Amino acid sequence: MSGTGGDHTTGIQDPDLTGAFAEMGAQGEDLWIDVIRQMDSVYADLVSSQVALEEHNTALEQARGFLGSVLGAMTDVLVVCDAQGRIEQVNPALTTLVGKSAEQLVGTAILDLFRVEDHADLLAALDALARGQAVVEGREWEAIAANGSSGALSVNSAPRRDASGRFAGMVLVGRPIGELQRAYRELGAAHQRLRQTQQQLLTTEKMAALGRLVAGVAHELNNPISFVFGNMYALKRYGAAITQYLAALDEGRSGEDLAALRAKLKIDRVLADISPLVDGTLEGAERVRDIVQDLRRFSANQREPLETFNLVRLVQTAVDWVIKTMRDPPEVCFDLPERLDIVSRKGQLHQILVNLVQNAADALASGQGEAREQPPCLSLSARQEGEEIVVRVVDNGPGVPASVQDKIFEPFFTTKPIGSGTGLGLYVSYTMAGKLGGSLDYADAPGGGAAFTLRLPAHGEGGDGGGDGGEEAET
Ligand SMILES: Nc1ncnc2c1ncn2[C@@H]1O[C@H](COP(=O)(O)OP(=O)(O)OP(=O)(O)O)[C@@H](O)[C@H]1O
Ligand SMILES: [Mg+2]
Incomplete structure (x- = not known):
């Protein structure tokens, strides 16, 4: 620090002054040293502040980069505006949609992004949020999109x-509706596929039910057919005997000879037997014809017409079909009138009854509820109650536990082992009963067991049943 003080630098000749300056020079030097020290410390402070600032800057850059990458990844559009509706921030989804850069948009009015028709609603949303509303949801506004693409958005604003917690503006997030519509279409297609699969399963269930019944039907057919065969063989033998006797007559044999031959060929018994034999054969053939008719009706029930028929016979056939397949059939009690005419669709009704009877038979055969005092028993009743026909299928098996009573009509609900039940029987029956204009309900049977009640309009009103529509009841 030379040249900073001393008389030789000032050229002052006065000895007093020189002394004073000498003293000041010594003080000044101290002052300078002090100043320099302070400058050093300030400089060191500056350097460390600079380092801290740079660190903050780096952190800030990273935060900005992170935020930018999040905004860039959003497929929804995002716009942030201040309390006066001037744009402060946008994301790339919006700049792409409107075809303008963020720099072009920031500072402009948010209203200019949208069609004039939406301005009032947008301002109302801004106002509501400024007044403290937490969110404005589900608005449909249309952004003025670049290159003719659709700018329709479903918008939520917050x-x-x-x-300090004061309202500073609005954050608006919009989902392009085109995307929503596409998602909706995909959902529709998935729903359609599901319905088709369900339909296929229903068809499979019908085929399975038919398969189960074929065993019963084969058994049913076997009896009358063997009966007819037996009769035909007997008639053939009788024919041969009669032919032989007639030939003897033609030959003009003596009365004694003829009488002996007549006794030997048992012609009198043959003649007495022919008529009941023919009647029996006819009966057997008729039984075969009925069974075949039932089968055809069952398989063709998809588009069957309304018709008038005797429900009592249908109930009996349904029970026969199920019971005949069982090794150990339960006792069956019928409480049926002589005849009960109904206008309905025979095949569908038959299928419902078979499903109910099959379930009851399964429940009784499951062996559960064996502690009961009575032997396994299945009761069927049918009667007319006003305009309705009410059929009840009741068993004294284990019944349906209360916990699953609301599930038994759902598709695929089954408590049977894998491979024994599809869980579609009651669902199909419930749906069919509804289509026939009736209903199907469950209740616990008094004294334990299950009681299913099928109600049907006696005159076939209501329901489109067979799906071919337009048929009239043949009353
Ligand atoms: N009479 C009944 N007694 C006790 N439980 C029954 C009775 N009927 C139906 N259920 C219960 O309801 C369930 C559903 O019956 P559903 O007829 O829909 O299907 P499933 O008989 O199991 O199978 P599927 O009929 O398709 O072969 C049965 O698994 C059984 O648990
Ligand atoms: Mg069933």
Whole structure:
């Protein structure tokens, strides 16, 4: 620090002054040293502040980069505006949609992004948020999109608040409706596929039910057919005997000879037997014809017409079909009138009854509820109650536990082992009963067991049943 003080630098000749300056020079030097020290410390402070600032800057850059990458990844559009509706921030989804850069948009009015028709609604949303509303949801506004693409958006807006919690503007997030529509279409297609699969399963269930019944039907057919065969063989033998006797007559044999031959060929018994034999054969053939008719009706029930028929006979056939397949059939009690005419669709009704009877038979055969005092028993009743026909299928098996009573009519609900039940029987029956204009309900049977009640309009009103529509009841 030379040249900073001393008389030789000032050229002052006065000895007093020189002394004073000498003293000041010594003080000045101290002052300078002090100043320099302070400058050093300030400089060191500056350097460390600079380092801290740079670190903050790096952190800030990273935060900005992170935020930018999040905004860039959003497929929904995002716009942030201040309390006056001036744009402060946008994301790339929006800049792409409107075909303008963020720099072009920031500072402009948010209203200019949208069609004039939406301005009032948008301002109302901004106002509502400024007044403290937490969110404005589900608005459909249309952004003025670039290159003719659709700018329709489903928009949710929320308030943005400053550090002191005051309303500072609005954050608006919009989902392009085109995308929503596509998602909706995909959902529709998936639903359609599901319905088709369900339909296929129903068809499979019908085929399975038919398969189960074929065993019963084969058994049913076997009896009358063997009966007819037996009769035909007997008639053939009788024919041969009669032919032989007639030939003897033609030959003009003596009365004694003829009488002996007549006795030997048992012609009198043959003649007496022919008529009941023919009647029996006819009966057997008729039984075969009925069974075949039932079968055809069952398989063709998809588009069957309404018709008038005797429900009592249908109930009996349904029970026969199920019971005949069982090794150990339960006792069956019928409480049926002589005849009960109904206008309905025979095949569908038959299928419902078979499903109910099959379930009851399964429940009784499951062996559960064996502690009961009575032997396994299945009761069927049918009667007319006003305009309705009510059929009840009741068993004294284990019944349906209360916990699953609301599930038994659902598709695929089954408590049977894998491979024994599809869980579609009651669902199909419930749906069919509804289509026939009736209903199917469950209740616990008094004294334990299950009681299913099928109600049907006696005159076939209501329901489109067979799906071919337009048929009239043949009353
Ligand atoms: N009479 C009944 N007694 C006790 N439980 C029954 C009776 N009927 C139906 N259920 C219960 O309801 C369930 C559903 O019956 P559903 O007829 O829909 O299907 P499933 O008989 O199991 O199978 P599927 O009929 O398709 O072969 C049965 O698994 C059984 O648990
Ligand atoms: Mg069933």
